Amino acid sequence: MKIMIAGLGLIGGSMAKSLKRAGYAVAGSDRPSVEEAALKAGAIDAIARDTAAYDVVFVALPPDAAMQFIGASAFREGAIVADICGVKGVLEKFVYSAPRVFRYVGCHPMAGKEVSGFENSDASLFDGASMIVTLCEKTDPAALSQLKELFGQMGFGLVRECTAAYHDEKIAYTSQLAHIVSNAYVKSGTANGFPGFTGGSFQDMTRIAGVDEEVWTRLYMLNLPAVTAELETLIGHLSEYLAALQGGDEQALKELLRQGRLRKAELDREKKIL
Protein backbone atom coordinates (compact mmCIF):
# COMPACT_ATOMS: atom_id res chain seq x y z
CA MET A 1 0.00 0.00 0.00
CA LYS A 2 1.52 3.29 -1.12
CA ILE A 3 0.64 6.19 1.15
CA MET A 4 0.98 9.89 0.48
CA ILE A 5 0.36 12.83 2.77
CA ALA A 6 -0.25 16.21 1.18
CA GLY A 7 0.62 18.86 3.75
CA LEU A 8 3.16 18.14 6.48
CA GLY A 9 2.11 20.59 9.16
CA LEU A 10 1.18 19.64 12.71
CA ILE A 11 -1.48 17.13 11.62
CA GLY A 12 0.07 15.90 8.37
CA GLY A 13 3.50 15.64 9.95
CA SER A 14 2.08 13.74 12.91
CA MET A 15 0.20 11.40 10.55
CA ALA A 16 3.43 10.71 8.68
CA LYS A 17 5.34 10.04 11.89
CA SER A 18 2.63 7.83 13.35
CA LEU A 19 2.43 5.81 10.11
CA LYS A 20 6.22 5.44 10.08
CA ARG A 21 6.04 4.30 13.71
CA ALA A 22 3.53 1.67 12.58
CA GLY A 23 6.01 0.43 9.94
CA TYR A 24 4.60 2.03 6.78
CA ALA A 25 6.55 3.76 4.05
CA VAL A 26 5.21 7.29 3.60
CA ALA A 27 5.64 9.90 0.91
CA GLY A 28 4.78 13.52 1.54
CA SER A 29 4.50 16.91 -0.08
CA ASP A 30 4.63 20.46 1.19
CA ARG A 31 6.73 23.55 0.56
CA PRO A 32 10.31 22.49 -0.33
CA SER A 33 11.74 23.57 3.05
CA VAL A 34 9.15 21.51 4.94
CA GLU A 35 9.66 18.49 2.66
CA GLU A 36 13.40 18.66 3.40
CA ALA A 37 12.79 18.92 7.14
CA ALA A 38 10.40 15.95 7.04
CA LEU A 39 12.87 13.87 5.06
CA LYS A 40 15.69 14.77 7.42
CA ALA A 41 13.54 13.92 10.46
CA GLY A 42 12.66 10.58 8.93
CA ALA A 43 8.95 11.45 8.97
CA ILE A 44 8.69 10.64 5.27
CA ASP A 45 10.67 8.29 3.05
CA ALA A 46 10.24 10.28 -0.14
CA ILE A 47 8.87 13.49 -1.53
CA ALA A 48 5.60 12.77 -3.35
CA ARG A 49 5.59 14.18 -6.89
CA ASP A 50 2.78 12.29 -8.57
CA THR A 51 -0.48 11.93 -6.66
CA ALA A 52 -1.63 9.24 -9.10
CA ALA A 53 1.09 6.90 -7.81
CA TYR A 54 -0.57 6.35 -4.40
CA ASP A 55 -3.24 4.03 -3.01
CA VAL A 56 -4.06 6.25 -0.07
CA VAL A 57 -3.74 10.04 -0.14
CA PHE A 58 -4.27 11.99 3.07
CA VAL A 59 -4.96 15.63 2.35
CA ALA A 60 -3.74 17.42 5.48
CA LEU A 61 -4.41 20.96 4.27
CA PRO A 62 -6.81 23.72 5.36
CA PRO A 63 -10.27 23.50 3.73
CA ASP A 64 -9.76 25.85 0.78
CA ALA A 65 -6.35 24.40 -0.05
CA ALA A 66 -7.67 20.86 0.40
CA MET A 67 -10.50 21.43 -2.09
CA GLN A 68 -8.11 23.05 -4.54
CA PHE A 69 -5.67 20.13 -4.17
CA ILE A 70 -8.36 17.48 -4.60
CA GLY A 71 -9.85 19.26 -7.58
CA ALA A 72 -6.53 19.83 -9.34
CA SER A 73 -4.82 16.47 -8.74
CA ALA A 74 -4.93 13.23 -10.70
CA PHE A 75 -5.63 10.19 -8.55
CA ARG A 76 -5.33 6.48 -9.25
CA GLU A 77 -8.65 4.75 -9.94
CA GLY A 78 -9.96 3.43 -6.64
CA ALA A 79 -7.44 5.35 -4.56
CA ILE A 80 -8.63 6.37 -1.11
CA VAL A 81 -8.59 10.14 -0.68
CA ALA A 82 -9.19 11.41 2.85
CA ASP A 83 -9.04 15.02 4.01
CA ILE A 84 -8.62 16.02 7.66
CA CYS A 85 -10.46 19.35 7.62
CA GLY A 86 -12.34 20.71 10.62
CA VAL A 87 -15.44 21.30 8.49
CA LYS A 88 -16.90 18.40 6.54
CA GLY A 89 -20.10 19.46 4.78
CA VAL A 90 -18.40 21.78 2.31
CA LEU A 91 -15.67 19.23 1.58
CA GLU A 92 -18.14 16.44 0.90
CA LYS A 93 -20.26 18.70 -1.29
CA PHE A 94 -17.20 19.75 -3.25
CA VAL A 95 -15.91 16.19 -3.72
CA TYR A 96 -19.22 14.86 -5.00
CA SER A 97 -19.87 17.86 -7.24
CA ALA A 98 -18.04 16.01 -10.03
CA PRO A 99 -17.53 12.37 -11.05
CA ARG A 100 -14.49 10.95 -9.22
CA VAL A 101 -12.32 7.90 -9.87
CA PHE A 102 -11.17 7.88 -6.25
CA ARG A 103 -12.98 6.83 -3.08
CA TYR A 104 -13.46 9.72 -0.66
CA VAL A 105 -13.78 9.57 3.12
CA GLY A 106 -13.96 12.75 5.18
CA CYS A 107 -11.88 12.64 8.36
CA HIS A 108 -11.26 14.92 11.32
CA PRO A 109 -8.76 13.88 13.99
CA MET A 110 -9.70 15.14 17.46
CA ALA A 111 -6.16 16.03 18.42
CA GLY A 112 -4.11 19.16 18.21
CA LYS A 113 -1.82 21.54 19.98
CA GLU A 114 -1.75 25.29 20.59
CA VAL A 115 1.18 25.39 18.18
CA SER A 116 1.33 24.42 14.51
CA GLY A 117 3.80 23.37 11.84
CA PHE A 118 5.92 20.32 11.11
CA GLU A 119 8.34 21.28 13.90
CA ASN A 120 5.60 20.54 16.42
CA SER A 121 4.41 17.28 14.84
CA ASP A 122 4.60 14.19 16.98
CA ALA A 123 4.27 10.45 16.30
CA SER A 124 2.15 10.09 19.45
CA LEU A 125 -0.22 13.02 18.81
CA PHE A 126 -3.15 10.72 18.05
CA ASP A 127 -2.53 8.10 20.72
CA GLY A 128 -5.87 7.38 22.35
CA ALA A 129 -7.60 10.23 20.49
CA SER A 130 -10.85 10.07 18.55
CA MET A 131 -10.93 10.13 14.74
CA ILE A 132 -14.22 11.27 13.27
CA VAL A 133 -15.05 9.91 9.82
CA THR A 134 -17.99 11.34 7.91
CA LEU A 135 -20.02 9.03 5.75
CA CYS A 136 -22.78 9.30 3.17
CA GLU A 137 -24.48 6.90 0.76
CA LYS A 138 -21.56 7.25 -1.64
CA THR A 139 -18.93 6.16 0.90
CA ASP A 140 -17.25 2.88 -0.03
CA PRO A 141 -17.36 0.46 2.93
CA ALA A 142 -14.06 -1.17 1.91
CA ALA A 143 -12.30 2.20 1.87
CA LEU A 144 -13.73 2.98 5.28
CA SER A 145 -12.59 -0.28 6.75
CA GLN A 146 -9.10 0.09 5.32
CA LEU A 147 -8.83 3.57 6.84
CA LYS A 148 -10.11 2.36 10.19
CA GLU A 149 -7.34 -0.21 10.30
CA LEU A 150 -4.78 2.48 9.50
CA PHE A 151 -6.19 4.81 12.15
CA GLY A 152 -5.88 2.09 14.77
CA GLN A 153 -2.27 1.57 13.76
CA MET A 154 -1.67 5.33 13.99
CA GLY A 155 -2.74 5.21 17.62
CA PHE A 156 -6.31 6.49 17.50
CA GLY A 157 -8.33 5.02 20.35
CA LEU A 158 -11.72 5.51 18.77
CA VAL A 159 -13.24 6.00 15.32
CA ARG A 160 -16.50 7.92 15.44
CA GLU A 161 -18.71 7.61 12.33
CA CYS A 162 -21.37 10.18 11.47
CA THR A 163 -22.73 12.32 8.65
CA ALA A 164 -20.95 15.51 7.63
CA ALA A 165 -23.92 17.54 8.86
CA TYR A 166 -23.82 15.89 12.29
CA HIS A 167 -20.06 16.50 12.50
CA ASP A 168 -20.40 20.15 11.61
CA GLU A 169 -23.14 20.69 14.17
CA LYS A 170 -21.17 19.02 16.99
CA ILE A 171 -17.86 20.65 16.13
CA ALA A 172 -19.46 24.10 15.95
CA TYR A 173 -20.19 23.59 19.63
CA THR A 174 -17.36 21.49 21.09
CA SER A 175 -14.53 23.23 19.24
CA GLN A 176 -15.47 26.28 17.17
CA LEU A 177 -17.54 27.99 19.88
CA ALA A 178 -14.92 27.14 22.52
CA HIS A 179 -12.25 28.94 20.51
CA ILE A 180 -14.40 32.06 20.18
CA VAL A 181 -15.16 32.10 23.91
CA SER A 182 -11.51 31.67 24.80
CA ASN A 183 -10.45 34.34 22.30
CA ALA A 184 -13.04 36.75 23.72
CA TYR A 185 -12.35 35.90 27.36
CA VAL A 186 -8.83 37.36 27.33
CA LYS A 187 -10.06 40.75 26.12
CA SER A 188 -11.14 42.01 29.55
CA GLY A 189 -8.89 44.74 30.87
CA THR A 190 -8.89 42.92 34.19
CA ALA A 191 -6.76 40.17 32.67
CA ASN A 192 -3.58 42.20 33.14
CA GLY A 193 -1.87 41.17 36.34
CA PHE A 194 -3.60 37.78 36.41
CA PRO A 195 -0.50 35.79 37.48
CA GLY A 196 -0.98 34.67 41.07
CA PHE A 197 -4.74 35.16 40.81
CA THR A 198 -5.71 31.83 39.32
CA GLY A 199 -5.57 28.19 40.30
CA GLY A 200 -6.30 26.85 36.83
CA SER A 201 -9.78 28.02 35.83
CA PHE A 202 -8.42 30.99 33.94
CA GLN A 203 -5.74 28.93 32.21
CA ASP A 204 -8.29 26.34 31.09
CA MET A 205 -10.66 29.04 29.87
CA THR A 206 -7.95 30.76 27.83
CA ARG A 207 -5.64 27.95 26.70
CA ILE A 208 -6.95 28.04 23.13
CA ALA A 209 -7.40 31.82 22.89
CA GLY A 210 -4.47 32.31 20.53
CA VAL A 211 -6.12 31.00 17.37
CA ASP A 212 -4.55 31.50 13.95
CA GLU A 213 -7.12 33.94 12.57
CA GLU A 214 -6.38 32.98 8.95
CA VAL A 215 -7.25 29.33 9.57
CA TRP A 216 -10.12 29.83 11.97
CA THR A 217 -11.91 32.60 10.13
CA ARG A 218 -12.25 30.23 7.17
CA LEU A 219 -13.45 27.39 9.40
CA TYR A 220 -16.14 29.67 10.81
CA MET A 221 -17.17 30.95 7.38
CA LEU A 222 -17.48 27.38 6.10
CA ASN A 223 -19.73 26.38 9.03
CA LEU A 224 -21.49 29.69 9.50
CA PRO A 225 -25.09 28.74 10.42
CA ALA A 226 -24.06 26.16 13.03
CA VAL A 227 -21.48 28.29 14.82
CA THR A 228 -23.73 31.36 14.69
CA ALA A 229 -26.54 29.37 16.31
CA GLU A 230 -24.24 28.06 19.06
CA LEU A 231 -22.90 31.51 19.89
CA GLU A 232 -26.47 32.88 20.00
CA THR A 233 -27.42 30.08 22.39
CA LEU A 234 -24.45 30.72 24.68
CA ILE A 235 -25.01 34.49 24.77
CA GLY A 236 -28.66 33.78 25.55
CA HIS A 237 -27.70 31.60 28.50
CA LEU A 238 -25.06 34.03 29.77
CA SER A 239 -27.63 36.82 29.58
CA GLU A 240 -29.82 34.92 32.05
CA TYR A 241 -27.00 34.97 34.61
CA LEU A 242 -26.38 38.63 33.86
CA ALA A 243 -30.03 39.51 34.48
CA ALA A 244 -29.94 37.65 37.79
CA LEU A 245 -26.74 39.44 38.81
CA GLN A 246 -28.01 42.86 37.72
CA GLY A 247 -31.22 42.33 39.67
CA GLY A 248 -29.35 40.96 42.69
CA ASP A 249 -31.69 37.97 42.40
CA GLU A 250 -30.00 35.35 44.55
CA GLN A 251 -32.64 32.67 44.02
CA ALA A 252 -32.63 33.04 40.24
CA LEU A 253 -28.84 32.87 40.18
CA LYS A 254 -28.81 29.77 42.35
CA GLU A 255 -31.33 28.07 40.09
CA LEU A 256 -29.27 28.87 36.99
CA LEU A 257 -26.14 27.45 38.60
CA ARG A 258 -28.06 24.39 39.79
CA GLN A 259 -29.34 23.69 36.27
CA GLY A 260 -25.79 23.95 34.94
CA ARG A 261 -24.48 21.59 37.60
CA LEU A 262 -27.16 19.00 36.80
CA ARG A 263 -26.48 19.36 33.09
CA LYS A 264 -22.74 18.84 33.65
CA ALA A 265 -23.48 15.70 35.67
CA GLU A 266 -25.66 14.43 32.82
CA LEU A 267 -22.83 14.97 30.32
CA ASP A 268 -20.32 13.31 32.64
CA ARG A 269 -22.59 10.26 32.71
CA GLU A 270 -22.73 10.26 28.91
CA LYS A 271 -18.98 10.27 28.81
CA LYS A 272 -18.77 7.28 31.13
CA ILE A 273 -21.24 5.31 29.02
CA LEU A 274 -19.15 5.68 25.87
Next chain:
Amino acid sequence: MKIMIAGLGLIGGSMAKSLKRAGYAVAGSDRPSVEEAALKAGAIDAIARDTAAYDVVFVALPPDAAMQFIGASAFREGAIVADICGVKGVLEKFVYSAPRVFRYVGCHPMAGKEVSGFENSDASLFDGASMIVTLCEKTDPAALSQLKELFGQMGFGLVRECTAAYHDEKIAYTSQLAHIVSNAYVKSGTANGFPGFTGGSFQDMTRIAGVDEEVWTRLYMLNLPAVTAELETLIGHLSEYLAALQGGDEQALKELLRQGRLRKAELDREKKIL
Protein backbone atom coordinates in the same frame (compact mmCIF):
# COMPACT_ATOMS: atom_id res chain seq x y z
CA MET B 1 2.84 27.85 68.16
CA LYS B 2 -0.63 26.38 68.62
CA ILE B 3 -2.58 26.15 65.36
CA MET B 4 -6.29 25.61 64.88
CA ILE B 5 -8.26 25.12 61.69
CA ALA B 6 -11.99 25.78 61.79
CA GLY B 7 -13.59 23.83 58.98
CA LEU B 8 -11.97 20.66 57.66
CA GLY B 9 -13.36 20.50 54.14
CA LEU B 10 -11.24 20.35 50.99
CA ILE B 11 -9.27 23.50 51.86
CA GLY B 12 -9.23 23.22 55.66
CA GLY B 13 -8.43 19.52 55.51
CA SER B 14 -5.63 20.13 53.03
CA MET B 15 -4.25 22.93 55.21
CA ALA B 16 -4.24 20.57 58.20
CA LYS B 17 -2.50 17.83 56.23
CA SER B 18 0.08 20.18 54.74
CA LEU B 19 0.85 21.64 58.17
CA LYS B 20 1.20 18.13 59.61
CA ARG B 21 3.50 17.29 56.71
CA ALA B 22 5.60 20.30 57.71
CA GLY B 23 5.85 18.97 61.26
CA TYR B 24 3.27 21.11 63.07
CA ALA B 25 0.71 19.95 65.59
CA VAL B 26 -2.76 20.93 64.40
CA ALA B 27 -6.14 21.08 66.09
CA GLY B 28 -9.33 21.26 64.07
CA SER B 29 -13.07 21.64 64.33
CA ASP B 30 -15.96 20.70 62.08
CA ARG B 31 -19.07 18.53 62.36
CA PRO B 32 -18.37 15.59 64.70
CA SER B 33 -18.22 13.03 61.87
CA VAL B 34 -15.64 15.11 59.98
CA GLU B 35 -13.60 15.71 63.14
CA GLU B 36 -13.49 11.95 63.71
CA ALA B 37 -12.45 11.30 60.11
CA ALA B 38 -9.71 13.93 60.34
CA LEU B 39 -8.41 12.49 63.62
CA LYS B 40 -8.45 8.98 62.19
CA ALA B 41 -6.62 10.12 59.05
CA GLY B 42 -3.99 11.87 61.17
CA ALA B 43 -4.81 15.22 59.58
CA ILE B 44 -5.33 16.74 63.03
CA ASP B 45 -3.87 15.86 66.43
CA ALA B 46 -6.85 17.04 68.46
CA ILE B 47 -10.34 18.41 68.18
CA ALA B 48 -10.30 22.13 68.92
CA ARG B 49 -12.84 23.11 71.56
CA ASP B 50 -11.65 26.51 72.72
CA THR B 51 -10.65 29.02 70.01
CA ALA B 52 -8.97 31.18 72.67
CA ALA B 53 -6.32 28.50 73.20
CA TYR B 54 -4.63 29.03 69.81
CA ASP B 55 -1.99 31.36 68.43
CA VAL B 56 -3.07 30.95 64.82
CA VAL B 57 -6.65 30.20 63.77
CA PHE B 58 -7.38 29.46 60.13
CA VAL B 59 -11.05 29.91 59.34
CA ALA B 60 -11.66 27.55 56.42
CA LEU B 61 -15.40 28.14 56.12
CA PRO B 62 -17.62 29.72 53.45
CA PRO B 63 -17.98 33.52 53.81
CA ASP B 64 -21.20 33.72 55.83
CA ALA B 65 -20.12 30.95 58.20
CA ALA B 66 -16.64 32.46 58.47
CA MET B 67 -18.03 35.84 59.52
CA GLN B 68 -20.39 34.19 61.99
CA PHE B 69 -17.51 32.13 63.42
CA ILE B 70 -15.18 35.10 63.73
CA GLY B 71 -17.89 37.24 65.30
CA ALA B 72 -19.01 34.61 67.79
CA SER B 73 -15.63 33.21 68.91
CA ALA B 74 -13.28 34.32 71.63
CA PHE B 75 -9.68 34.65 70.51
CA ARG B 76 -6.43 35.02 72.43
CA GLU B 77 -5.06 38.57 72.45
CA GLY B 78 -2.68 38.91 69.51
CA ALA B 79 -3.79 35.65 67.93
CA ILE B 80 -3.54 35.55 64.17
CA VAL B 81 -6.93 34.92 62.57
CA ALA B 82 -6.93 34.21 58.83
CA ASP B 83 -9.92 33.29 56.67
CA ILE B 84 -9.60 31.60 53.28
CA CYS B 85 -12.75 32.94 51.61
CA GLY B 86 -13.00 33.60 47.89
CA VAL B 87 -14.28 37.13 48.52
CA LYS B 88 -12.23 39.46 50.68
CA GLY B 89 -13.84 42.90 50.80
CA VAL B 90 -16.87 41.82 52.84
CA LEU B 91 -14.71 39.79 55.22
CA GLU B 92 -12.34 42.67 55.90
CA LYS B 93 -15.21 45.09 56.37
CA PHE B 94 -16.87 42.71 58.82
CA VAL B 95 -13.69 42.07 60.81
CA TYR B 96 -12.88 45.74 61.24
CA SER B 97 -16.46 46.71 62.02
CA ALA B 98 -15.68 46.10 65.71
CA PRO B 99 -12.60 46.37 67.96
CA ARG B 100 -10.64 43.09 67.84
CA VAL B 101 -8.01 41.63 70.13
CA PHE B 102 -6.73 39.39 67.34
CA ARG B 103 -4.66 40.21 64.27
CA TYR B 104 -6.54 39.56 61.03
CA VAL B 105 -5.11 38.66 57.62
CA GLY B 106 -7.39 37.79 54.70
CA CYS B 107 -6.18 34.84 52.64
CA HIS B 108 -7.31 33.04 49.50
CA PRO B 109 -5.41 29.98 48.34
CA MET B 110 -5.41 29.60 44.56
CA ALA B 111 -5.91 25.86 44.62
CA GLY B 112 -8.92 23.63 44.49
CA LYS B 113 -10.53 20.63 42.94
CA GLU B 114 -13.84 19.94 41.22
CA VAL B 115 -14.77 17.94 44.33
CA SER B 116 -15.13 19.08 47.92
CA GLY B 117 -15.06 17.72 51.47
CA PHE B 118 -12.42 16.32 53.81
CA GLU B 119 -12.38 13.05 51.86
CA ASN B 120 -10.82 14.92 48.94
CA SER B 121 -8.30 16.92 50.96
CA ASP B 122 -4.66 16.42 50.15
CA ALA B 123 -1.37 17.39 51.83
CA SER B 124 0.03 18.43 48.46
CA LEU B 125 -2.94 20.51 47.25
CA PHE B 126 -1.04 23.79 47.68
CA ASP B 127 2.34 22.66 46.37
CA GLY B 128 3.55 25.36 44.02
CA ALA B 129 0.24 27.23 44.17
CA SER B 130 -0.27 30.93 44.82
CA MET B 131 -1.65 32.22 48.13
CA ILE B 132 -3.23 35.64 47.95
CA VAL B 133 -3.13 37.69 51.14
CA THR B 134 -5.13 40.90 51.38
CA LEU B 135 -3.72 43.76 53.35
CA CYS B 136 -4.85 47.15 54.60
CA GLU B 137 -3.42 49.80 56.91
CA LYS B 138 -4.58 47.76 59.92
CA THR B 139 -2.67 44.63 58.92
CA ASP B 140 0.08 43.72 61.36
CA PRO B 141 3.39 43.18 59.50
CA ALA B 142 4.56 40.59 62.05
CA ALA B 143 1.38 38.54 61.59
CA LEU B 144 1.82 38.71 57.83
CA SER B 145 5.41 37.56 57.99
CA GLN B 146 4.56 34.67 60.33
CA LEU B 147 1.81 33.54 57.94
CA LYS B 148 4.10 33.80 54.92
CA GLU B 149 6.55 31.48 56.62
CA LEU B 150 3.75 29.00 57.34
CA PHE B 151 2.48 29.21 53.75
CA GLY B 152 5.92 28.42 52.42
CA GLN B 153 6.08 25.40 54.71
CA MET B 154 2.63 24.32 53.50
CA GLY B 155 3.98 24.18 49.96
CA PHE B 156 2.73 27.43 48.45
CA GLY B 157 5.07 28.59 45.71
CA LEU B 158 4.08 32.24 45.80
CA VAL B 159 2.43 34.68 48.17
CA ARG B 160 0.67 37.50 46.35
CA GLU B 161 -0.12 40.61 48.43
CA CYS B 162 -2.83 43.07 47.46
CA THR B 163 -5.81 45.00 48.79
CA ALA B 164 -9.14 43.27 49.28
CA ALA B 165 -10.64 45.42 46.51
CA TYR B 166 -7.92 44.42 44.06
CA HIS B 167 -8.40 40.76 44.96
CA ASP B 168 -12.15 40.93 44.45
CA GLU B 169 -11.78 42.61 41.08
CA LYS B 170 -9.23 40.07 39.79
CA ILE B 171 -11.05 37.03 41.16
CA ALA B 172 -14.36 38.19 39.66
CA TYR B 173 -12.62 37.74 36.32
CA THR B 174 -10.13 34.87 36.68
CA SER B 175 -12.40 32.60 38.70
CA GLN B 176 -15.97 33.78 39.24
CA LEU B 177 -16.65 34.66 35.60
CA ALA B 178 -14.95 31.45 34.42
CA HIS B 179 -17.31 29.37 36.54
CA ILE B 180 -20.37 31.12 35.09
CA VAL B 181 -19.12 30.64 31.53
CA SER B 182 -18.41 26.98 32.13
CA ASN B 183 -21.77 26.46 33.84
CA ALA B 184 -23.56 28.15 30.92
CA TYR B 185 -21.51 26.44 28.22
CA VAL B 186 -22.87 22.97 28.98
CA LYS B 187 -26.48 24.11 28.54
CA SER B 188 -26.50 23.86 24.74
CA GLY B 189 -28.60 21.00 23.48
CA THR B 190 -25.75 20.14 21.13
CA ALA B 191 -23.68 18.96 24.08
CA ASN B 192 -25.42 15.59 24.11
CA GLY B 193 -23.36 13.06 22.22
CA PHE B 194 -20.16 15.09 22.64
CA PRO B 195 -17.91 12.06 23.40
CA GLY B 196 -15.64 11.49 20.43
CA PHE B 197 -16.20 15.05 19.21
CA THR B 198 -13.57 16.84 21.25
CA GLY B 199 -9.82 16.85 21.57
CA GLY B 200 -9.75 18.79 24.82
CA SER B 201 -11.21 22.24 24.14
CA PHE B 202 -14.65 21.22 25.32
CA GLN B 203 -13.28 19.50 28.44
CA ASP B 204 -11.24 22.57 29.37
CA MET B 205 -14.20 24.87 28.78
CA THR B 206 -16.52 22.78 30.95
CA ARG B 207 -14.25 21.29 33.65
CA ILE B 208 -15.54 23.66 36.33
CA ALA B 209 -19.19 23.71 35.18
CA GLY B 210 -20.46 21.65 38.10
CA VAL B 211 -20.31 24.36 40.74
CA ASP B 212 -21.95 23.93 44.14
CA GLU B 213 -24.72 26.50 43.70
CA GLU B 214 -25.06 27.08 47.45
CA VAL B 215 -21.42 28.13 47.78
CA TRP B 216 -21.07 29.99 44.51
CA THR B 217 -24.31 31.94 44.64
CA ARG B 218 -23.12 33.49 47.89
CA LEU B 219 -19.67 34.24 46.44
CA TYR B 220 -21.34 36.04 43.54
CA MET B 221 -23.72 37.97 45.80
CA LEU B 222 -20.82 39.08 47.97
CA ASN B 223 -18.87 40.38 44.96
CA LEU B 224 -21.81 41.50 42.86
CA PRO B 225 -20.62 44.71 41.14
CA ALA B 226 -17.30 43.21 40.00
CA VAL B 227 -18.68 39.96 38.62
CA THR B 228 -21.61 41.75 36.97
CA ALA B 229 -19.19 44.10 35.23
CA GLU B 230 -17.02 41.21 34.00
CA LEU B 231 -19.97 39.29 32.61
CA GLU B 232 -21.22 42.43 30.86
CA THR B 233 -17.77 42.88 29.33
CA LEU B 234 -17.59 39.29 28.12
CA ILE B 235 -21.10 39.33 26.63
CA GLY B 236 -20.17 42.59 24.93
CA HIS B 237 -17.11 41.02 23.34
CA LEU B 238 -18.95 37.84 22.34
CA SER B 239 -21.64 39.98 20.74
CA GLU B 240 -19.03 41.47 18.42
CA TYR B 241 -18.18 38.00 17.10
CA LEU B 242 -21.88 37.22 16.80
CA ALA B 243 -22.51 40.35 14.73
CA ALA B 244 -19.63 39.40 12.42
CA LEU B 245 -20.95 35.86 12.04
CA GLN B 246 -24.54 37.00 11.48
CA GLY B 247 -23.39 39.44 8.83
CA GLY B 248 -21.06 36.88 7.25
CA ASP B 249 -18.37 39.53 7.65
CA GLU B 250 -15.16 37.57 7.17
CA GLN B 251 -12.82 40.55 7.60
CA ALA B 252 -14.47 41.70 10.82
CA LEU B 253 -14.33 38.18 12.22
CA LYS B 254 -10.66 37.82 11.31
CA GLU B 255 -9.84 41.12 12.98
CA LEU B 256 -11.66 40.08 16.17
CA LEU B 257 -9.75 36.80 16.28
CA ARG B 258 -6.48 38.58 15.56
CA GLN B 259 -7.03 41.01 18.45
CA GLY B 260 -7.72 38.06 20.76
CA ARG B 261 -4.58 36.26 19.62
CA LEU B 262 -2.43 39.35 20.24
CA ARG B 263 -4.04 39.85 23.63
CA LYS B 264 -3.34 36.23 24.57
CA ALA B 265 0.29 36.64 23.56
CA GLU B 266 0.50 39.76 25.73
CA LEU B 267 -0.86 37.85 28.74
CA ASP B 268 1.51 34.95 28.10
CA ARG B 269 4.39 37.42 28.23
CA GLU B 270 3.07 38.77 31.54
CA LYS B 271 3.04 35.24 32.91
CA LYS B 272 6.65 34.68 31.90
CA ILE B 273 7.77 37.92 33.54
CA LEU B 274 6.34 36.91 36.92
